[in-house]
Amino acid sequence: MSLRIDNVTKKFGDHIAVDNLQLEIPEKGLFGFLGGNGAGKTTTFRMILGLLDPTSGEITWNGQKIDYGKSHLIGYLPEERGLYPKLKVKDQLVYLGRLRGMRKNDIEAEMEYWLDRFEIPHYANKKVEELSKGNQQKIQFISAVIHRPSLLILDEPFSGLDPINVEMLKEAVIDLADNGTTIVFSSHQMEHVEEMCENICILRAGKTVVKGNLAKIKQSFGKKNLNIYGDMPFDSLKTMPGVLRYQEVVGGCKLQIENESVSQEILKSLSGKGFLRRFELEEPTLNDIFIEKVGERYE
């Protein structure tokens, strides 16, 4: 029971948007998709949904191809938000819910729950165009989850939201995952993926750069971050072997080191030189991995 993307390639003319993608997304839980613009995330999502046909390869959900007969099992939040601007929130959700195979009464019950949860029950009879952008996105999110899909695809769900709304939506996403929904999502904000996803995949120009369990990826990445604060000169660390990056901050410095043993060398070299306030060894952030693997800054 999982989403399998098997050797999938998608070409648009001469341009290869997705190149031989091989992924197994386990059932339940959150799976993060990362990649710069044009990396092939949206194209992959569209292929999963069956909006585009892969040039070669196959995508299956629980061993079966995803077609319109299964659309009630699947929820989708597109990157480009889209609702009928002139339609009332309620009519909108009823229409989209019915297209996902729901009955009107069930939709209204679910809608009430979600509108209450997002603290916008009074907008049910407003036209979408009258809502703020943040609230429109909440409606968009509701339209993706109202039919309780077992596979939920969220393309940049948090972009353009203020921090309060991001938290609200994040909680909802985590709740859904805890209740057994398989969620695939892409995000611009690296920290969201880092804090929410167990498994990730980084795409670059249609190719997989890194994939798998996030904790394992971090471990095997080898490089660590080292934060040191104290009353001593840190200049000498700049040229120490094993130090890859050196950044001075107020009262200390932040380093990236080749592996954890380098930290012990550094500790030795610093001892006796002054008062050492903090010395902490950190796992690399996803951002570090991304920069390393993709070779360019993300965003």
Added chain:
Amino acid sequence: MNKFFIVLGHTFFTRLKSKSFLFSTAFILLLLTLFANIDTIVHYFMGDDEGKIAVIDETDELYPVLEKALADLDDRLTLEKFDASEEKGKEAVQSGEYDGLLVISYDEAHFPKAVFYENDAVESWNQMTIEQQLQQIKVALATERSGIDEQTLAAIYEPVQFEKVALDETAKTDEELNAARGIVYIMLFVLYMAVIIYGQMIATDVATEKSSRVMEILISSASPITHLFAKIIGIACLGITQMLIIFMYAIWLFKTKGSELADALIEEFGFSVENLALFIYALIFFILGYLLYATIAAMLGSLVSRVEDVQQLTMPLIFLVMIAFFIAMFGLAAPDAKFITITSYIPFFTPMIMFLRIGMLEIPAWEIGLSITVLIATIILFAWLSARIYRGGVLMYGPSRSLKDIKQAFLLTKKEN
């Protein structure tokens, strides 16, 4: 299938409740009401236009004759003998006492001639009426003087007897032709309007869904083909509803307005049981014609990213309908022209031209069958093409206005490259 009806219902009801639908229907009903009451309206506005004309009769003979003629003709125009000088008369017109001054005299040949003074130079109803009556008086005088009696005069003016007999037994009679012409006229006009209005509506609807980006959700729930055809049929239902409302209202209007006008109209347009076959053909060609054009309109709508571009892209389609319409207008006068025969097989023109031929001529069944087959084949071809382009087109954004986009949209759904 279920989703098909959900989309259909949604398309139908949102459009039905829209202001533009309500206004356009109300507007047409208003026009119909005005049209049915045209007599009353004309009378109401013309009622103000009473004319009092001062007449200086220098012949001392013609005034009573003219007055009698005008009294028989029109009670809105009254003549009044004016005994003062011409100058006084002109002043009276300028002061508004009279609406005009007519000076009648004889010319050298002793025929009536007249000068008419009015405040403005515009050719008025009064002027025309008086001129006509004077002309008749002149004719009467002339015939009388040359000694022609009334009977001879009547014989001269009587139209020649001319009867046409078609030797082909199956050819349509004059009555049938007139009736057919009426039906063909209505059908041409309704189809023309339907394609322009509802085709545009479909293209706009698709473009709206695309520009608001709701399309991506829609086609992830229901297949683009389901969506495309549900939309086309939904708008068709809307069109039928609108036409039914208008039609029912028209019938009610004519019924209550007294049967004279209604009967005349029904006769004129040949609504009778004998024409049932022609009505069925009208229905078939109307449905097929609508499907062909609507399918193409939906495809074009899926290619634009902004609603504003719809007009531009559907222009060629509108031109096509207009060309078909003009060919049909020509065909009404010469239904057996070679040109008409040929165009009746071109699918874009078939619904109008073949129907016209069926109405006006005796067409062998195989010809009708062939043209319908070609038309249906074309519709299927375009439906297939539209469905593919639609599927790709709705995912394509950016300025799109050219044929190149059709190719690109087509390729977007292609599996192998």
